[in-house]
Amino acid sequence: MAQEIEAVMGYGQKEMILASAKEGVGTQEVLEAVVQRIPPPTGRVQARLRALIFDSKYDPYKGVIAYLRVMDGALSTKRPLRLMSNRRELDPLEVGVFRPAFAPTQQLTTGEVGYVATGLKTVRDCRVGDTITYDDHPASEPLPGYRPAKPMVFAGLYPANADEFPLLRDAVDKLHLNDAALSYEPESSIALGPGFRCGFLGLLHMDIVQERLEREYDLDILVTAPSVEYRVLKVDGEEMAVDNPAKLPRMEEVLEISEPWMNVSVIAPERYIGALMELVTGRRGEFKRMDYLEHGPLEDAAGRRVLLEYQMPLSEMLLDFYDQLKARSQGYASMDYSFAHHAPANMVKLDILVNQQPVDALSAIVHADRAQRQGRQLVEKLRSLIPRQLFEVPIQAAIGGRVVARETIRPLRKNVLAKCYGGDVTRKMKLLEKQKAGKKRMKRVGNVDIPQEAFMALLRLGK
Numbered sequence: 001m002a003q004e005i006e007a008v009m010g011y012g013q014k015e016m017i018l019a020s021a022k023e024g025v026g027t028q029e030v031l032e033a034v035v036q037r038i039p040p041p042t043g044r045v046q047a048r049l050r051a052l053i054f055d056s057k058y059d060p061y062k063g064v065i066a067y068l069r070v071m072d073g074a075l076s077t078k079r080p081l082r083l084m085s086n087r088r089e090l091d092p093l094e095v096g097v098f099r100p101a102f103a104p105t106q107q108l109t110t111g112e113v114g115y116v117a118t119g120l121k122t123v124r125d126c127r128v129g130d131t132i133t134y135d136d137h138p139a140s141e142p143l144p145g146y147r148p149a150k151p152m153v154f155a156g157l158y159p160a161n162a163d164e165f166p167l168l169r170d171a172v173d174k175l176h177l178n179d180a181a182l183s184y185e186p187e188s189s190i191a192l193g194p195g196f197r198c199g200f201l202g203l204l205h206m207d208i209v210q211e212r213l214e215r216e217y218d219l220d221i222l223v224t225a226p227s228v229e230y231r232v233l234k235v236d237g238e239e240m241a242v243d244n245p246a247k248l249p250r251m252e253e254v255l256e257i258s259e260p261w262m263n264v265s266v267i268a269p270e271r272y273i274g275a276l277m278e279l280v281t282g283r284r285g286e287f288k289r290m291d292y293l294e295h296g297p298l299e300d301a302a303g304r305r306v307l308l309e310y311q312m313p314l315s316e317m318l319l320d321f322y323d324q325l326k327a328r329s330q331g332y333a334s335m336d337y338s339f340a341h342h343a344p345a346n347m348v349k350l351d352i353l354v355n356q357q358p359v360d361a362l363s364a365i366v367h368a369d370r371a372q373r374q375g376r377q378l379v380e381k382l383r384s385l386i387p388r389q390l391f392e393v394p395i396q397a398a399i400g401g402r403v404v405a406r407e408t409i410r411p412l413r414k415n416v417l418a419k420c421y422g423g424d425v426t427r428k429m430k431l432l433e434k435q436k437a438g439k440k441r442m443k444r445v446g447n448v449d450i451p452q453e454a455f456m457a458l459l460r461l462g463k
Helices: 002-008 011-022 027-037 162-178 203-216 270-281 321-328 368-385 425-445
Strands: 050-059 063-072 081-083 088-090 094-098 102-104 113-117 131-134 153-159 183-189 193-200 221-223 230-234 239-242 254-269 286-292 305-313 334-345 347-354 364-367 393-399 402-409
Touching (some): 153 183, 162 183, 203 221, 254 270, 364 368, 368 393, 368 402
Antiparallel strands (some): 050 063, 094 102, 094 113, 153 193, 153 221, 230 239, 230 254, 254 334, 347 364, 347 393
16 A cells, blocks of 8 residues: 555655554545545646646557546547647547546546547557647647657667568558657668668667567567667768768768767665766766765665766667666666767777678667777677688678777588598599688678677677
8 A cells, every 4th residue: 555655645644644554544544544635636627628648559449549637627528629739639539537447437627537539540649748628729838848759769670581571561550559659760771681770768668669579460570789869960061860870971071979968867775886886987977966865764774875966878878787787786776867968979880790791780889999899899799699601701890991800700611531531642632622712702602691699799798
């Protein structure tokens, strides 16, 4: 019951009610105390309708169903509605409340939480945080705080088999009906063929989309290493946004590259301060503030809590940062972050060449100070992931025209001398020379199949 009480009231009120519950007060008395001590919802019943959308889903029969809370006025199905952000008009099909299933009602009044079936065909038209009002008598201004969802993490989605691209396209179109935060556009990779460049709210959102595509639509897909959106200022004065390393111009044409920085807040017990500071500063984080939080009756068993505030690049948070945060604090630390600004940085493009051919899906934009180390780690990882061929396969990491790391996959060797039981040595030399020429020709025209694990190797470098 403590979690339910904490969700609807302040910290002090929750403590008083829990204390009365410990003294032997029954559930009925506790619920009555909740009714008496929690103030009623604020709002004006006679004002023009303003309802806040906090979630939405797609129903094949009723269209988009918006979950909302009525802040002012009353909502019914007798009058047409309007979405205030995009001025989209709609005729409501059904209004109801959660009990916990959908229960239709005549109307929703001020302070009530329920749903409205809009009949819209895409969730993108009904965004979280938007305000619903009447079309014939709209409110003068929407509820504050609405901002359209902006993707922060980008990755490529490709079918494991190029012939399944139509299935992937249909699956992404259907998934987009239920997920308005997903953005995508078609792209083509030299190594992987046709696919989509998708934008996600974060790494968790990317994992959810991948799992849904694989489980709900029975697809075998390849996901490239995630990247963020950089702002590139070219020498000729043109400014462009780059979320795909393959689209980054040549370094001779680039004047400046700016990367997104985030405001990061970490709350953890004080005994883990040193380990967490080492983690954040090792990811190019800049310290801002540290505060000790006040003690409370239900203080953490791990000790007094501390609030750490940093600014750090978003690209540094992609490589298992949250996992390391939990590991170094034994699970006690929690994190929140928000966008701060774009700042210039010394970024370079790290290219990966397999058998002298660049693999655009393995390219990455990294900081210059870490490019050589990250390139060495990546080629070492790829050497263990790419299967051996009948010819020697070099794996190189290059920055521009300079190779900074190299590993070689040794070829599978067939014993061509097994059939020789003696005879002249020139016969053996002739067979070895013939094998050498064949391997040289194979290396020139052969193709190397790269498994899916290789494309996620960037994610596991930090581990």
